[in-house]
Amino acid sequence: MESTGNSSVSGDRKASKKTVASSVTAKPNGKSPVSSTNPMNPNTVTALSSAHANQVMFFRDVSLGPREAELRFRLIHLWEARNIYTKTLLGQEMLLMDEEGTVIQGFVPAGRVGTFDLVAGSVYKLRNFFGSRNKAQFSVADHIAIVSFSWNSDLSVLENPPVLIPEDRFRFHSFEDFMANCDSKGDLYDYVGHMRLVNGQTLTDHTVLDEVAIAEKRHLCVHVQTHDGPVMKLYLWDNAASEFCQKFKSYGRTPHVLLATTVNPKHLGGTLCLTFMSSSRVFMDDDVQPSKDYFEWLSSNTGIANMIAAEVVTKPEPVTLEELFSYIKQEASKVKSCFVVIIRFCVLGVLLVQGSSWYYVSCGGCNSKAVKGPTSLMCNNKKCEKSEVTCVPQYLTKISVYDKSEQAAFVILGNAGKEFTGKHAAELVANFFESNEGAGAGADHCVPVLQALLDTIGQTRKFIVKVSDHNLKGKTQTITVTKILPLEAPLPATSDDIPTTVGDGSASSNGFGDPAGDRARKAADSLESDDAKRFRSG
Template sequence: MKMKTSGKAVGSSVIATKPHGKAAVVSGNDVDVMGFGEVTLVPHEAELRFRLIHFWEARSPHTKTLIGEEMLLIDEQGNVIQGFIPASRVQTYLREMTSGSVYRLNKFFGSRSKVQFRVADHNVTVMFSWNTVLTPLQNSLVPFPEDRFRFHDHEEFEANCDLRGDLYDYVCHMRLINGQAMTEHLIIDEVDIAEKRHLVVHVQTHDRPVMKLCLWDQAATAFCQKFKSYGSTPRVLLVTTVNPKRIGECLWTLMSSRPGTILTGRSGSNSGVANEVIADVVTKPETVTLGELFSYIKQETAKVAWFECTATVDDVLHGSPWYYISCGGCNTKATKGPTSLVCTNKKCAKSEVVGVPQYLTKISVYDKSEQAVFVLPGDAGRELTGKHVSELVARYFEIHKFVVKVSQHNLTGKTHTITVTKVLPAPAPQNAIEDPADERIRKASGSLESHEAKRAKSG
């Protein structure tokens, strides 16, 4: 429905530059206000009034060249539409734009919305043209909604995985942040996140499967800032415009354009559940073959990750055992300080480190798709399966299940050996009590790759 308003327009006259350099003054007394529902695929002279929810750069995925500025707009009726400013006109309007502010827009073109990565249901995009005029709407008597969300659940993300279609919103419980369980005094390592440029949050809605949310660059920084702003650990996350993808057998939701919002609160009766989440359960690795494991490592988008694989152990590589000195408290690699050993784990509380030797061994394994070399702590077999690592090959062609870590050194090609973080025991009888795996094997694995890379360089 179009509305006619009489009287002078709010604010002063606005100047828009024409292609030939002359200026056009806009100060109309009668304003033809158009709602988003009336925007069609033609040029429009009418005025749009809206709140600018958010805006972000659109760049070519290959050349990184700026294509333009994407915008998400909402009118007084709560209708949402996408806007776009071509790269050649971005600087003309960018200095006037602030997320959350209310604007009036005159003279624009209705363009067909793109199919991929849409953030609004409307099939038309508001395209800025050479004579478009954008001005703040001061002292508006009409309230404009702050935002509007398009929520999807796990099943819908699953169905739209890897289709590069609409980017939807998600509200969920946070289970892990970079592998750390949600405790009352959780501290996020911002230095580590800044170096890696991303963080991973394990998220879940009620009792649905867990998904991994990857936040990059500005989104990761905004997450850390909002997380720290709360007096206690927030449990609920509202994240917007996420892109569902599948890596291995796990469903990931990758942060797209708009920064997510952390909601405070204990999520009602579910707070107890959130506090009782066990990291090893939430981060159950995806099952892959050795061939799929190496294919993943070769992908340009591959990240550090854990996988579960079944392989046959056929040999212990002779002459390969070696060791490093670890902290007796957390089993992280220890280095020599001025007067004593120093733990390299920033979160370790021990000021005086007692060194403990950690023995490591290489084993040769294979499955139907590929052959590989695994490196693991010498006591891993005994502690996790009742056997020493050398006993794993007492019977040749015996099949075992391993949890392995694809490290940064694997991704950069510094080493081709794969670090084992856990050797899974054979299935126990139904009435048997299963012993928990020793957590120190997992903690020790973080320092294996750096040593292995050094040995690889030295031959």
């Protein structure tokens, strides 16, 4: 696939060079055809100035510093560059390609955004620019320089370019390349493959995406496989997730090939994933030539493409708490730093831990904790730079879980809390203050355990948890929950089952063991204290 694309580009490049050589009046190295004329002659100086002003330069000759030459290029793609914390506009970034097929990055500073009429796909000529150094991190082109639009830049549409410029260019990398460059914040490369799962759904002829749920979670996960290689997770965030849904739906059928550009390889939950950036684009089956080529391969190699069953990709692996603790001790002895791994398992009962706050007030912008300021609540994240924030309650709930072997403490954060109770933390807190008008609200105000949380006691749930570096170093045994699976239909009780009700002393402890059963009953009894009962609402 990749070699096929390169060979066709190489042919275009050779053809471009022949055409350009006959149409350019000055050589790309800056030497004029009249350079042999007497330099002291005034007419010669005028001729030199004119040749220099009309010189057409290729991207391969762009260097650092101000240049008065003319560039001819196609604008492949443009996007906004913003401060990741303040969202302040830094400028417009672009991906440009010249007549030789060389790709370079372009940049318009924030103060000049809107000055130039930029349309993706159009061909332009640019006079006067500044060659600045290419970014060390998150670069989207191989060239050492960036074409920066300066105060005297003159941009105009080139209606009839002397040489046909290709519409796009891609830089594909393999799984091994992404693995080697993971978390390096280096160049952003492109990836093409066939989709196995979209937000957990196996693709069928009539796959319909839940756009409401995707918009609510503000992200989307696609499992993509290249030929017969490993399956990789691709994460799309915010607008990119919504645009993916619109493109997916616009086909009128289920597309299967996905081409994503300028993706960032990084570890998420201990797994190599590809994440979308502001520069990223997405193409499907028939959008561009590489996706067409891959779709043709997929149509004639369905056997190879289906070697890895899609359902295996997300199949949970049940693990007991005893096995989980054994794993933590084993990995901790290896002294690994920044080690993160996902462990999937099923726990067979839930108890709330008394005395711990079940939510926190966050900054509505970055979700960091809000703290008291001189006159109002402030974001605790120094990089957020917001003096006043919109406060949003978020789940930070500690629960006690148990199975036949052990008891453990889990922390439920953010969306996992909504999966647990069926309601947002903000909704529960608002309901409490509506029912208790005399109670004061604030960042440090403690809202008692509410009924929606108490109702989870005794439920049998499946959790996906993350064991982080702080667990392995022994600082805390509290384990973070990343996802909670929906409730399952109850099965007929057997003598080996763990009791589904706790706290009233009536449930059988057969197969569970008295010590763990006693702990469960005591924990449930403590939660049914008079103080907790007084504040039940929501």
